[in-house]
Amino acid sequence: MxxxxxxxxxxxxxxxxxxxxxxxxxxxxxxxxxxxxxxxxxxxxxxxxxxxxxxxxxxxxxxxxxxxxxxxxxxxxxxxxxxxxxxxxxxxxxxxxxxxxxxxxxxxxxxxxxxxxxxxxxxxxxxxxxxxxxxxxRLGPDPLDPGFTPERFAELLHGEKRRIKGVLRDQGVLAGVGNAYSDEVLHAARMSPYKLASSLSEEETAHLYEALGSTLRDAVERSRGLAAGELKAEKKLGLRVHGRTGQPCPVCGDTVREVSLADSSFQYCPTCQTGGRLLADRRLSRLLK
The missing domain is CATH 3.20.190.10 (MutM-like, N-terminal)
Known part of the structure; x- marks a missing residue:
């Protein structure tokens, strides 16, 4: 997408x-x-x-x-x-x-x-x-808008009882971030997709804000000037964890893992994001040890 x-x-x-x-x-x-x-x-x-x-x-x-x-x-x-x-x-x-x-x-x-x-x-x-x-x-603020400040981002997360992966993908919260780039942002922030948004500390929120902006800006720069027919390939080449199940993480070398949902899936690195733990998905009943 x-x-x-x-x-x-x-x-x-x-x-x-x-x-x-x-x-x-x-x-x-x-x-x-x-x-x-x-x-x-x-x-x-x-x-x-x-x-x-x-x-x-x-x-x-x-x-x-x-x-x-x-x-x-x-x-x-x-x-x-x-x-x-x-x-x-x-x-x-x-x-x-x-x-x-x-x-x-x-x-x-x-x-x-x-x-x-x-x-x-x-x-x-x-x-x-x-x-x-x-x-x-119904769109929320654009993450690349100059007026989208760390304070505004913290306000959006305040009181959110959902997992941060779902919050980042919610177009009513943030405009433009989907499944792929939410994976990339969370990997850059070294944060578990299952972490509750409301539980983020001030430092974690600031770190996630920086990862959000830098990941999207880097992707925009890579795509700048490309013909429409070249954009899909460029997106795939630039992704570090999304769509790379079973491949080594480019940061730590651990195997990129996948969580399967009802109509989609997402990828993450256990070492970088979850302290080495594997996340449960709809095929499993609890967090794997």
């Missing part, structure tokens, strides 16, 4: 290619991806693209007084095409294409929104105000 660093890079990538251009045609293919109908997606046609910005994991392409807001979900992606096919896209079958946006001009360039797999989560909205999108309206 694209998270804050990848969506930030996509925002910059699209800004260079879309700002000031006119949308010639919008072709919806997967109706399930469309979450709004008034105004219709075709209302974007003929409008000039303005700023492209990010709200958490949401892309927001302004076009006149409308906004095309996209959440790529688990398996969605944006694919830029220097020359789109002239024939209209056909829905059905195994076609991953969900929406095509063609720009005005002789080259016929633009982008496709695609989604692989059978579990569909890609969401496309056309709204007059991004706050009309429920997921955008």
């Amino acid at each position: 694209p998270e804050l660093p990848e969506v930030e890079a996509l925002t910059a990538y699209l800004s260079e290619r879309l700002t000031g251009r006119v949308i010639a045609r919008v072709q919806p293919v997967a109706i399930s991806a469309l979450k709004t109908y008034d105004p219709p997606v075709t209302a974007l046609e003929g409008r000039t693209v303005g700023p492209v910005v990010r709200h958490g994991k949401f892309l927001d392409v302004a076009a006149g007084d409308l906004h095309l807001v996209v959440h790529l979900a688990r398996a969605g992606w944006l694919r830029w095409k220097e020359s789109l096919p002239a024939e209209p896209p056909r829905p059905g079958g195994r076609n991953p294409l969900a929406l095509r946006v063609r720009l005005d001009g002789p080259d016929g360039d633009g982008f496709d929104l695609t989604e692989a797999g059978t579990r569909k989560g890609l969401a496309v909205y056309v709204v007059r105000d991004p706050a009309e999108v429920p997921g955008v309206a």
Whole structure:
């Protein structure tokens, strides 16, 4: 799933290619991806693209007084095409294409929104105000916002009775951090994913704040300037524990372990994060000794 660093890079990538251009045609293919109908997606046609910005994991392409807001979900992606096919896209079958946006001009360039797999989560909205999108309206503060201070972070954690892993992933608490980067942040902070957020000391909270900012900023820097098609590979290469079950921890050499949940999994290093203990997951009834 694209998270804050990848969506930030996509925002910059699209800004260079879309700002000031006119949308010639919008072709919806997967109706399930469309979450709004008034105004219709075709209302974007003929409008000039303005700023492209990010709200958490949401892309927001302004076009006149409308906004095309996209959440790529688990398996969605944006694919830029220097020359789109002239024939209209056909829905059905195994076609991953969900929406095509063609720009005005002789080259016929633009982008496709695609989604692989059978579990569909890609969401496309056309709204007059991004706050009309429920997921955008509920977002917590952005961790890379200059106004996001250590004090603000401590306020968010105060009284939280949930495990810190779940708190970091909660978009209503922090905007843009998902499963992968919460693993990376907790590894950088040398903190157990199961630690209760409300139990963190002042020193632990400060350390976690620093790990959060540095992990995300480093990921954004690695992604800066990359083409849309290169971002997935860059994300995978930059991860130290997430998705690396069974491999050695790059810090201490211990084996990276996994906890399996109902619909996802996360990874951690026992030596770096849990004092050598293995964490229980849904397949086990208690903490392993």
